[in-house]
Amino acid sequence: MLDINVINFIEWGIIGYFLIFNSVYLLLVISALLYVRKQLLQNEVVKPSGLFKSNLYKTISILVPAYNESSNITESVESLLKLEYPDHEIIVINDGSSDDTLEQLISYFDLEKTDLFYEETVEHQTIRGIYKTPEFPILTVIDKENGGKADALNAGLNVSESDLVCSIDADSILEQDVLKKLIQTFIQHKNTVAAGGIVRVINGCTIRNREIEEVHVPDTLLGRLQSVEYIRAFLFGRVGWDYLNSLMIISGAFGIFDRKAVLEVGGYLTDTVGEDIELILRLHRHNMEEGHDYKIRFLPEPICWTEVPNDYTSLRNQRNRWHRGLADSIWRHKKMLFNPTYGYIGMLVIPFFLFFELLGPIIQIGSYAYLLAIILIPGLFNTSFVLLFLAASIIYGMIVSLIAILAEEIAFKTYSSYKDILVLTLYSFLENLGYRQIHAWWQLSGLIDFFKGKKSWGKIVRAGFDQEES
Amino acid sequence: MPSLNISYTTVLVLVGLLGLIFLFLLGYTLWTRAKKRYWQRYKQRFRDYFLPMLFEFVEGQSTRSDADKIIRKLTKRTKDLSYFLELLDEMNNLLKGQDRAKLDLLIEQELFFKFYREKLFSFSKQNQLLACVYFENNSSITDRIGARLISISKSGNLKLAYGATKALQSSKNMTIRRNALIRFLKRDDISDLMVSELLHYFNDEDCWNQLEISQGLKEIFFDKDILPAKKRIVVLYLAYKNHFEMGVFLLQYLEKLQYSVSKAPLISGLIEALGKLHVKEAAPLIREYMSSNRDNSLRLKCVEALGQLGGEENLTFLAHQLLKSDFSLRKKIIQILTQNTDEGIRLINRFLIANRKFVIHFKQQDNPPDELEHVLRNIYSTARGIQIMLPKNRSLAHA
Incomplete structure (x- = not known):
């Protein structure tokens, strides 16, 4: 015995x-609530108005990796073209889709093959062609060999010339004024290198012309459970970590980065399934090692809507991958663990x-x-x-x-x-x-x-x- | 493990707490949603009543007494005041010129002024922020309000200081505006975008002429407590607003600066501005920076400036830099040469002829030296860049 x-x-x-475990989350939720209330009330002060009347704001590229997205790619791009921001471009990266994602884009937007002179600062699979159209000069479509999401984002990083890059999933919907809200974080905090925004569950919502009309909970059991989880862990959890200045995860579905800062650390890592967490950890590590004054923030307001898996197998696969991604990222940056060089990221968060x-x-x-x-x-x-x-x-x-x-x-x-x-x-x-x-x-x-x-x-x-x- | 009693009590307490939160959540949701629905309906009625009145006011020959009449119809309820100001804000974004100016008759009404003055003098930071937002659009800042805003603009809280500095930019007194701006620029926690936004508010062309504004901004350059990176934004703003009268001053300022890593952003900003303001006398100094400096971002600004200044000498200089430069610079030079002038196309032609000879010679060698491989790669890359960036209606003899 x-x-x-x-x-x-x-x-x-x-x-x-x-x-x-539960106390930490309770603390995060409560501190996040206080922080969000304060932020929402004070946002009026940092709302840009004069900024867009000069040319001294930051330009933004939206990177949209697409793999076999033919069912909704044209609607996605169309909704992105409607975003309100004075200077933004949309770069869709067809990551070697086996369906007709590219053909759909070419025929719908009347794209023509063109050449762009760009530098391969970060490596990625071969680009087969770049397409543009005079009708929508802000739209660029890159067709490349399949290499995964991170690889596609790297291609987008190379082609982009903007100050900031916003990575989103092709099946996500962004609110129309999201970029104007996103820029507020860069106004409020100097030296921001990355910022994440709220990702909400779209299942169950009423959508018209790719705009959310009414927000409802999903109809399915798994969808509803995930809605609770998104609110507890991904919304208030992350806002709470942000409040403690210790954000470690920015969702791959919606994040905005300083392009030069990402290129400085070598872009996205292609041989991991947790490229989003890994990049944030690498940004923390690099900037702390170099002694830079930098910030990685989570914005409680800008909203990206995403579809969550409705069936058991898909959800299991997704969560399995997320956990492998977390394990891989922590393993790669094990040097940061309990290392005072990395401040409370190393001593507390990791x-x-x-x-x-x-x-x-x-x-x-x-x-x-x-x-x-x-x-x-x-x-x-x-x-x-x-x-x-x-x-x-x-x-x-x-x-x-x-x-x-x-x-x-x-x-x-x-x-x-x-x-x-x-x-x-x-x-x-x-x-x-x-x-x-x-x-x-x-x-x-x-x-x-x-x-x-x-x-x-x-x-x-x-x-x-x-x-x-x- | 603790005794069974303690365990039971713990479970019961937690279940009780859970039940209480559950009931509170339900009650809170019901109550706040019902309240929200009520205020939404009220707001709609409020809009339907006041909006046509406001449009009539801005479109007609309205006077201060008309404004007073509208304001008299408002109750002093906080909700009414905020809804009314929301309407004014919406119209503020829609209207321009004289119509927009008429809104000031409403915004500056005693009713709002008093309401926000109280908020400004309260201890709550939230109230102070709200008042700052109101005074951003109110040009009739009294001495007392001005003094309060100045004291808030010195706050350690960045948002408060920013809000107050922004509000002070609506003052009719240039010294107050400039001092507030300079005070804010001295902080080390501000972002570049904050500076850009404030400069827009400072640059009130309805109140001051271009010369007064540029003279006002000039002082910033002599203040040693303002970081060079912040001065850079001011320089770029001057260039963006076409302050051509500042060209000579900016050139003299650049001439006096000694290069250092901390001053590099300011130097690059000055070079960019001199190009945009077409200060041709700056070309030799910019070429010198381009030749002697290794900082790529600064060199890129040199290329852009020389491209904007144009002229045979500058373009020839740029063409000679093609093979010595990194990709980003090379790309910019090609862009300038291919898209600017016939002179650029002539220089590209000359480049291609000269380098074609080099490539043929290189290929004929049995054992070409390794160090030339790099040059060859640059030639190929440049040729490809020219091919891609050359406008379709231009042709090259040696493409």
Whole structure:
């Protein structure tokens, strides 16, 4: 039989883990709420008005990597052409699609093959052709050999001549004034090298002409669970980290970067599945090593809408890949771990992500296995532990999720109806009763796959916006 | 593990807390949404009532007494004031010239003035910020308001200082405006975009002539506490606004500057501005910077400036730099030569003839020296650049 001290140590360890994990998120949500409220109220001061009447603002290139996006690429580009900003260009990078993505673009926008004189500052697969049209001079389409998303973004970085590059997914929708809002962060904070924005779930919303008319929660179970997760972890979690000046993740679906700063660190890394996290870590590392004064921020306002997977397999593949990406990025930058040279990124943020996000699933799955064991093995059952475990992991988790929904309602009131909030509230309970446990299992398999050296993206099925248009 | 009682109590407390948050969330959502719907309907009615009145006011022969009549129809409720100012702000963005000026009769009304003056003098930073935004559009800043704005503009809080400095730019007193701008520029936490935005507010062409504005900005260059990077924005702004009268001054200023890494942004800004302002006398100094400096971004500005200054001597100088330069510079030079003048095309032709001979000679050699490989690559790259960037209606004898 196990020594009683060992059992005590394990049980306290498990409870302590859940307590710390949920408390950190609670702290992030609350600090994020305070910060968002303040930001939204004070934004009027940094709203640019005179800036756009001079030519001293920053130019922006929107990089849109597209792989087999023929079903919605023309609508996506059309909506990007409508964005409000005095000087922006759109660079679509067809990453060797096997469908007719390129042909669709050529025929719809009447593109002509042309040549551009650009420098290959960062490496990427061969460019087969560059297309432009006199009708939309701000649109450039690059056709290249397949090399993955990071490779496509590198091609875009080379061709772009703008001050800033904004990377988005081809199936995302941006709000029309998003660029004008994004620039506010560069007004407010000097030396900003990267900024992320809110990514919200588009499933369930009413869309007309690729503009969101009404915001509703998705119709599916997985969609609704992800909506809660996006609010808790990806919205308030990231705003909270930003408040602590410790942002480590900017979503690949929507991020804006200083082009020169990205080129200085060598562009996107092509042999990783977590190119977004890796780039941010590299930017932190480089700038801290060089002693630069720099900022990486998260903007609580500019909004990008993205479709989340609706089926089990796609979601599992996505989360598996995200976890492999996190593992790979932390491994590549292990030098930063507990290294005071890298400030609280090295001393606090990366350790938190390592022990609670990356290795967390091991403890979570282990905890449930232990719980099962003490229930099944006679003599080991400890009611006190079971109750405390329930309190620290499930009920406390529910409280954090519920407070995140409340924070969303206080700060944004994004959802169109009262019913949506009610649904989200109920799903914030459900999220902790099954989804988080399955999610931990996907993450654990992602970690195992990382050690096995798996590098593939995994297939993700998306329904597309057409089905939701009304 | 603690006793069973403590565990039960913990669970019960957390469940209770969860229930309370749940109920609060539901209540809060219901209440705030109902309130929001009410105010939305109210706002719509408010707009429907005041908007036609405002359009009539700006389009007609309106006077201050007409403005007073409109204001008398407003209640003193905060919501009404903010909705009304929102309407004015919308119209402010739509209107120009005299119509826009008529809005000032409304914006500067005592009712708003008093309301925001109270906010400005309150302790709440949020209120102070709101007041700063209001006074941005109010040119009748009294001494008391001015003094308060000056004190806020010295705040350690960047947003507050920025808001107050912006508001001070609506003052009719040039000294107040300039001093506020200079004070703000001395801070080390400001972004370049803030400077650009403030310069736009400083440059009020309705109030001051071009000469007064440039004289006002001149002082910035003599202030040692302002970082060269910030002075650069001022220089670029002068060039953007075509302050040709500043050309000689900027050239003399550049002549006095000694190159250093910290001054490089200012020097590059001055070079860019001199090109845009067509100060031909600056060409020898710019060529010297181009030849002697290794800073690529500064050299790029030299190329752009020389391209803008034009002339045989400058273009020939640029053509000679083609093979000595990095890609970004080479690209810029090709762009200038291919798109500017017949002189540029002649120089490109000459370049191609000379280098074709070199390439043929190189290929004929059995063991060409390795160091020439780099030159050859540059020639190929340049030729490709010329091929791509040459306008379709131009042809080259030796393309």
